[in-house]
Amino acid sequence: MVIIKKKMEVVTSNYSAVASNLVTNSIASCSQMNIVDESINLSSVCSDDQSNCIPTDDVEGSNQPNMLHILTDIGNIVEQDLMHFQQFPNDPSIILNSRMSTEQFAYVASLQPCQPKASELKGGIFPSKMQGKWLRSFHEEHYYKKLPSGEFIKRNWISYSPSQDKVYCIVCKQFGKEDAKSFQLARFGSDDWNHISFKLKSHESNSVHLESEIRRAMFVNTTTDVSNIEQLSLVIRFINENEEVEERLIALESVADARGIGMFNVVCNICQKYDIDWENQLCAQSYDGASSMQGQYSGVRAYIQEKNPRAIYVWCFSHILNLVVVDTCDTSKTMRNFFGDLQSLIAFLRARKRTAIFLNNQKICYPEERVCRMKNFSSTRWTSHGRALTVILDKYKAVMNTLEELSNSTERETSSMASNLMSTISSFKFVTHLLLMRNIFEHTTPLSMYLQSLSLDFITALTMIDNCANKLSELRNELHLDALLAEAKRFSLENELEEIWFPEKRVQRRKRMAGENTNDEIVSNPKDDFKIHVYYTVLDQISTSITTRFEGSREILSDLTLLSVDRLIATSKGCPIPEDSFVYLDKWIPNLQIDQLKLEYSTFADNFLKFKSNIVIEKLHDKVIISESEADTSADSDQGNNEVTETKMT
Template identity: 30%
Template sequence: MSYRGTQSEASQSLSNTNIDHGTFLELILLISKFDPILKSHLDHVTKNAPKNSSNDDECKKVGRGSFIMKRIIAEEVKESEMYSIQIDTTQDIKVEDQCSIIIQNVNDSVNERLIGVSNVISSTGKSMFELVSNILMENGIDIKYCIGSATDGASNMQGQYQGFSKFLSDASPGQIHVWCHAHLLNLVMIDATSKTMECTIFFGLLNSCAVFIKDSYKRMNLWKEIGTETNRRLVNANDTRWWSKDAAVRSIFGRFGSPGGNQNDEGLYGILVTTLKHISSSHSIKNDIKCNARSLMKHLLSYKTVITAQLYLRLFEHTTPLSKYLQTNGMDILKSQRMVNTTIKDLETICRDFKEVKKAADNFLVWANKKSDELETNEVIVNGFLSEDSVRKRKRKRMFDEILEDQPFDDPEEKFKINVHNHVIDTVIMTLKERFSKYESLFADFSILDPKNFKDTDQTISHKAFERLSHLIMRFDSNATANSLRLEFFDFKSKWPKLCQKVPSDYNIDYENDSDQSDNDMSDLQLNKQSCKKT
């Protein structure tokens, strides 16, 4: 809810009921009519408000406060000498692209603060670099001390020749551009769900079903009537909601190999088909709606749809846990990279295991047809791919001296296996390797500085790790050689058990033992005095 009104949000004008004070203040004034304490407070504020204050004065106060805060942030950044930035853009309610710039630095503590928000006129890599550098310059922060930047994986940010990272590296050599790992994984899944026509059609079908049911209260009422035992809804598969594609497939088809499961995991496939069947056969519904329902139901009853769903359910079993971990707070960068590598190995193991996917699809057919009998839908899924013999095969024109000839797949199952199953999983494996392998060694080097990993490091640690870290730090501290970093690291590691100890909240003193100890100390002191006198 917006706090500010149009021009009349100042406290001295609250008593004037003829002007608009904005949604928030108008609600406060309304509630004050029934709350004497709030009414008393507003009267006090209005009475003691400066009479000559105006909206411009309030804006000036806010502006001065913002200037002071930015100056303090800039001074702290200069103190720490090096810093990193994080930028991201989003559209506001006016459909204007706003870029937020966050700056991170380390003094006595780790600081992460918003330094500016600016309207984006052009989203090219060069324009974004100029926008960021201008804001840093306005606050007196030198861009050459920027050692790292974090952005999303868009091409205007990570482009090799015209990307934001390239221009920032020219201004600050050695800076490290890091992508959001969760966003990278989402880009991988976007590639995997849009590589083939079958995949595009499948996720378009899921979205169409969800929108079709939710688009009318009559259809929603029919959905609730048929699915009386569940309150679950269909989920839209969205590129920007990273969990939505997995949730969209599971909401209809259940889990891989076990569509029944428990009540919370059971697929809504039977309820969806039954709902579409009732809509397509109802006399009180328009013909175009019935036609759409019939078309959606026809695609859902296709064996190709079922086996495509099982392919993605199996794929999401490996990628969804990784995605959830990459979005956790306090994530271990080394562990995240190991999880990525483990996911790649697991996918390489199943990349040609099409038999398991087909077996899961056949099990789903048994469950779905049984569910159809329970709901009296009388719609069944045909087991197996439809024959394509009736479709005229396309012949490619050959040159007169051409010897080899393309061998088209006559078997539709083999065609799906090669063109969809293998293609999708190979795409995921390839893009995971491309997007996550760039800074694997750097993450491993930085992970040794995490106290949680101290127990796994010893004197045999590679000297190259300190050499790479020294190369990044030398331009700020000429004494930060690989040997000095190594000695400082092991010295700090040996002292860490003492440094991390907490101060006890209370002290339990045994006064009896303490008094005995004090008497013993006094007797020893007397003996020492006597011996001194004798000498």
């Protein structure tokens, strides 16, 4: 809440200036009548009970009369529009202007949707018009959505325009992409009161609208500070006096220096302020994958471990695997270009009209198969890359036919983009890269899914990581390379592509300088060039990344896995404890007696099944309905319990 409040202060501190420019841009061209008197006071127009007007008391530094001084600069304005703006400054037909500055956009986004009651309108009713055989109008009930449970929730995306008697989707209008902004509710508004219920239900369930809602949530939940200053949040996890684990956000500080040393100094200042002895009491640290935070030499992690070597660095396992794939994608210019082309293809085909063409081509090319949509290409969830590759490979003919159809479009940009993409993805080089990355994702995707599961076992996870690295290393030989190229050639022939092998390149020889006696060893064979600069490079990089990124806390986690249920049961059945158990735990926690810890562990394991069997679940449901006959039966069968009580779990 503090963050949002600060953002609101930033946005609303220049209320008058922003509103001035906004209204000037929006309604300066509305009409040609007399200049407005600058003595108009907006506060005299809004009633005490109007939620659609913007209260001046809540705006820090606002000057309400000054906000309307801008009307003297507008020139000729229709008196009707002026009255609507005075009473409803959040009228979507007035404020939703595509030519807005950043501050104007932030101001508009901070407004609530315009949802006036009928009593607040002229005449106390919504305007009516003949539609079909009936006189129809808008109703306040459309501001709410009825859930299957009978509960009503407010539609915060609907905004009614009193000046035009239309409803708009302000979310798609302000935060949507081009597809969303082209909707009738976003672009022109709708006054089709005969079918408005169906239109609203259809619109709010549309995936494009839902994406706009997500974009709005991201705007609200992220920093909108125009100064563009980095924010560092510090969260600590500790054991309180009752031996319970707690987690607290203790600071949110602005950081002028985004380097590792700058972040480290901010952390030190925060700890000093709250008297936190991190040099002696800190036992672990965790950050995102940014080099300024987790860098081995100049990151915050390194500076902390220099003062406190026991502060081990703990990764998020699923995040590490994502970074492993990132390393692979950035390993060479060829791979960067490949993923760039892939991302362009997916973004191009995911447009609404092009998606319809793609789906239709699938029905023609694969009549017996299930139709698939082009998967979103997420930059953070790298399993989406594998899904996108699968769709392109499985529906390759449909993709090519779609691009060929779009290349004949009358729109220049669409035609040019489709032609370029068709040329790119039909090359033998693209096909080999596509198959190579598919083989890699076949090994990494199951691992990624397990690392994100709730029933994660660290020993199993580490074993799966090692197995994945070994399988990828096994691909690094001539046999698997030849198999990949043979599959790529077969794929090209089946899809009738022009290139069924790497094109020959002219060898460029560097000019020999004076005094040089040796010749350059130039790789002229295209297969060898692919093997050296792509195939081996990618596999080496991903194997190295898996090894280096997962090694940090491997030993500590191996010790802690002895506390898993499976390990405890195995120990209770006589399975001996490994000799090197708790060795790294001893290095992590000072004054730890390993022999005593092993004895306590064995005792706990022997009694674990007894402890587990004594755990009684009082209730499976929040509320249990017991009939009178069941209560009587229960009372007769158990004389120790004469009452049937009902409790609610919290």
